[in-house]
Amino acid sequence: MAAEALKISGLCKNFDDFCLKDIELAVPEGAVVGLIGENGAGKTTTIKAAVDLLHRDKGEVEFFGKRMEEDPSGIRKEVGVVFDSLHFSQGLDADKIEKICEAIYENWDKKTFEECMEKFSLPHKKAIKDFSTGMKMKLNLAIGLSHNARLLIMDEPTSGLDPVVRDDILDIFMDFMQEENHAILLSSHITSDLEKIADYIAFIHKGRLIFCMPKDTLLYQYGVIKCSKRDFENICAEDKLAWRIEDYQCSVLTGDRRRAAARYPEMIIDTPTIDEIMLLYVKGERK
Amino acid sequence: MKGLILKDLYNAMTQGKVLLFMVVIFGVCFANAAEGTLIIMCTIYAAVLVINNMALDEMCAWETFALTMPVTRRQLALSKYVISVIYAFGGTLLGAIMTVVLRAAGFGGGGAPLGSILVITGVGMAISALFIAVLIPVNFKFGIQKGRFVLLSIAALIGGGGVLLSGSRGTRIMAAIGTFGEINGMLAALIAAAAVAVILVVSFGISVKIMEKKEF
Numbered sequence: 001m002a003a004e005a006l007k008i009s010g011l012c013k014n015f016d017d018f019c020l021k022d023i024e025l026a027v028p029e030g031a032v033v034g035l036i037g038e039n040g041a042g043k044t045t046t047i048k049a050a051v052d053l054l055h056r057d058k059g060e061v062e063f064f065g066k067r068m069e070e071d072p073s074g075i076r077k078e079v080g081v082v083f084d085s086l087h088f089s090q091g092l093d094a095d096k097i098e099k100i101c102e103a104i105y106e107n108w109d110k111k112t113f114e115e116c117m118e119k120f121s122l123p124h125k126k127a128i129k130d131f132s133t134g135m136k137m138k139l140n141l142a143i144g145l146s147h148n149a150r151l152l153i154m155d156e157p158t159s160g161l162d163p164v165v166r167d168d169i170l171d172i173f174m175d176f177m178q179e180e181n182h183a184i185l186l187s188s189h190i191t192s193d194l195e196k197i198a199d200y201i202a203f204i205h206k207g208r209l210i211f212c213m214p215k216d217t218l219l220y221q222y223g224v225i226k227c228s229k230r231d232f233e234n235i236c237a238e239d240k241l242a243w244r245i246e247d248y249q250c251s252v253l254t255g256d257r258r259r260a261a262a263r264y265p266e267m268i269i270d271t272p273t274i275d276e277i278m279l280l281y282v283k284g285e286r287k
Numbered sequence: 288m289k290g291l292i293l294k295d296l297y298n299a300m301t302q303g304k305v306l307l308f309m310v311v312i313f314g315v316c317f318a319n320a321a322e323g324t325l326i327i328m329c330t331i332y333a334a335v336l337v338i339n340n341m342a343l344d345e346m347c348a349w350e351t352f353a354l355t356m357p358v359t360r361r362q363l364a365l366s367k368y369v370i371s372v373i374y375a376f377g378g379t380l381l382g383a384i385m386t387v388v389l390r391a392a393g394f395g396g397g398g399a400p401l402g403s404i405l406v407i408t409g410v411g412m413a414i415s416a417l418f419i420a421v422l423i424p425v426n427f428k429f430g431i432q433k434g435r436f437v438l439l440s441i442a443a444l445i446g447g448g449g450v451l452l453s454g455s456r457g458t459r460i461m462a463a464i465g466t467f468g469e470i471n472g473m474l475a476a477l478i479a480a481a482a483v484a485v486i487l488v489v490s491f492g493i494s495v496k497i498m499e500k501k502e503f
Contacts, residue, residue: 051355053503073357087352088294089343091301100297103290104356127301 002028003065005151005183006050011059013049020045020207023059027151027185027200032177034194034215035187036274037204038282043187046204047155051081063151077107080144084156086136090129094122094139105147116142120168134165141172152176152184158193166190170197191274195219201274203281210281215274223257224276226250226268235264237287244284253280291358291366292373294349295340299374302339314385318394323407325389326382330408333378334415337371338422342431351503360498364427368491371419378415379408409476416483420490427497 004026011023020042027033035043048054050061052068061068063075088097094117102108117124120138128136137157144152152173158166170193176182177197188194194201195215202212225235232243232250239260243252253272254260261269299306309332317325344350350363386404421441426434 048503053351053354055500055502072359076355076357079355081352081355083352085348087347087349089298089301089347089349092297096297100290100294101356103293104358106357 002030003181004062005029005064005181006153006185007060007062007065008046008050009060009062011046011049011061012057013045013054014057018042018045018207020049023204023209025202025209025212027183029150029181029183030177031199032173032184032186032197033200033202033212034191034198034274035185035202035204036189036191036194036278038278039189041204042207043204044155045207047081047153047185047187051079051153077105077147078150080147080149080152082137082140082144082152082154082157084137084159086128086131086140088128091127093125093127094142095124097128097139097143101143101146107147109146109148112148113142113146116145134161137161137165137169141169145172145176150179150182152182152186154184155187156189157186158188158190166193173197191278195274203278205281218274218277219271221256221258222272222277223254223260223269224272224280225252225254225260225264226270227252227264231264231267235260239263240287242280242284242286244280251276251280251284253277253284288362288366288369291353291362292370295337295366295370296373298340298343299336306336310381310385313382314389318389322386322390323404323411325386326379326404326408327411327414329378329382329385330375330411331378331415331418333381334371334375335418335422336374337367337419338426338431340370341367341423341426345431348503350501354503360501361495364423364491364494364498367423367427367494368419368487371415371423375412375415375419379411382411383408406476409480413479413483416487420486424490424493424497427494427501 006025006027008023008025011020011025013020018040023042023046025033025035025046035046037043045054049056049059052061052072063079066075068075088100092100098110098113101113102110116122116138120135120142122131122135122139122142128139131139141157144154158169161169173184173186174197177184184197186194186198198215200212201215201218203210222241225239227235227250228248229245229250232245232252235252235254239252239254239256241253241255243250253276254269257269257271260267310329313325313328313332317328353363354360383404422434422438425437425441428434429437
């Protein structure tokens with residue numbers, strides 16, 4: 001079994017109007033874990049609490065088997081965190097940002113940064129206020145990739161980007177994952193991106209982790225039964241993970257598509273998308 | 288730490304035109320003022336430039352990103368004090384150069400001796416340090432926008448204190464301090480320097496506490 005690049009156990013964080021409760025999440029080395037959930041579900045809070053930007057009320061977080069308190073500097077050198085925007089002053093250019101990062105990271109890799117800049121066609125001397133959203137995100141990624149990080153934690157890195165740039169960025173993730181001890185935790189609303197690259201899908205809803213499982217299990221074992229209200233009553237409880245009853249049709253998420261097909265041959269059972277699964281959990285009812 | 292200082296210097300450089308404009312304004316305004324005034328003004332102005340850095344950091348949420356790098360909250364706090372001191376020395380140097388240039392050009396308040404200019408420079412440094420000691424923790428705690436209101440409140444309190452001290456008791460206290468300073472010049476300077484150092488250390492401690500509690 002692969003070692004864990006990131007392990008979150010029993011993570012709790014309370015706010016006045018929201019709480020993150022007992023989050024259990026692991027990102028194995030060699031894997032991409034996609035973190036999904038609606039706005040305000042707790043994805044960013046989970047990431048921020050994991051990297052100590054928020055103080056945890058309860059729970060443990062381990063990076064490569066070590067708690068952050070044991071070796072904060074060592075861990076941060078090996079973890080690249082990429083947010084949805086570039087956190088540098090808009091008047092700076094890529095060259096100055098590189099010099100700043102080089103002075104902060106002992107393990108800064110100038111060559112990799114140069115390669116990224118060339119590969120992403122980013123200008124060295126242009127102020128970042130004149131960068132497009134895609135260019136800013138690519139520079140963000142170049143920084144994350146240029147200190148030999150083994151784990152990339154990314155919060156909505158592809159949001160607001162057009163499909164071409166998103167595809168470029170997914171290619172970058174694929175390249176990063178060529179090293180078998182690398183890992184990615186990727187929070188995203190764009191589930192089609194996760195369907196392309198994620199190995200595991202973790203779903204957070206209202207501050208709770210609903211599931212974390214291999215993407216293939218979700219897409220190839222799960223199914224969505226489309227049926228009438230009368231047929232809905234005939235579906236066994238064990239075949240109903242979540243359901244949504246609308247005027248003319250019921251959609252039922254089932255954990256075993258083949259078993260459901262055998263049990264309910266008269267019903268239509270579709271392969272689910274991650275969006276459908278998320279919608280059934282968020283907008284439907286659950287057992 | 289080096290990276291944090293470098294970042295603040297680069298950020299200050301992006302506002303180079305504004306800074307140059309201010310230097311020219313100071314030169315024009317204080318060309319004929321008593322010698323040392325320009326040095327004091329440049330020192331204080333340069334020291335409080337750290338607020339510009341903090342405003343820029345706040346605008347781009349720099350600290351959120353910085354803390355994902357091998358940077359501690361303590362280092363983030365310390366960097367603001369270090370950059371302020373660098374700015375203050377830079378301001379002093381600039382003020383001194385401008386004073387020399389203006390004197391050579393026939394301006395100036397009439398050839399004050401070097402000793403008194405050094406004393407004035409020390410006073411400028413001390414005032415800057417006091418500004419820094421208040422400004423940095425207040426802005427860490429409240430942010431730049433709210434921080435302004437807090438600073439105005441502090442200024443009002445100090446003003447109120449000044450009014451209270453302007454009575455006969457206050458005058459006696461100030462006169463006693465003045466007399467002590469005249470009799471024990473060096474000792475007074477040392478006590479003042481030590482007091483400023485203590486205030487800065489206490490301010491840094493408060494800033495570290497604020498940063499350690501802060502969530503991003």
